[in-house]
Amino acid sequence: MKRKMLIKQDAELTENSKENIGTPLQTDCWIYRIVVSALALTLISSIGGAVWLKSQDKDIPEILIALGTGSLGGLAGFLAPTPAKK
Numbered sequence: 001m002k003r004k005m006l007i008k009q010d011a012e013l014t015e016n017s018k019e020n021i022g023t024p025l026q027t028d029c030w031i032y033r034i035v036v037s038a039l040a041l042t043l044i045s046s047i048g049g050a051v052w053l054k055s056q057d058k059d060i061p062e063i064l065i066a067l068g069t070g071s072l073g074g075l076a077g078f079l080a081p082t083p084a085k086k
Contacts, residue, residue, distance in 0.1 A: 036078055042071040 046068030050060045 032078065036075065039071045039074045039078070043068055043075065046071065 046064050049064055050068070053060050053064075
């Protein structure tokens with residue numbers, strides 16, 4: 001009888017701790033740091049590559065422009081504040 005009660009309490013504690021802790025995407029700040037760093041590196045590399053190609057009197061490939069634009073949009077999406085829940 002006591003064993004069943006302990007198992008039931010343990011299951012309840014596990015459910016409560018899952019609700020209080022949240023998912024790794026909600027609690028782990030390193031995930032966001034890695035994603036933002038990768039997007040920023042892509043953006044800086046795209047800009048640097050475009051400047052270097054223009055200094056060599058070469059055309060800038062469209063894929064380089066697309067990478068820069070996409071990474072800028074991704075950064076804007078990550079860094080924009082989320083609407084407050086009422």
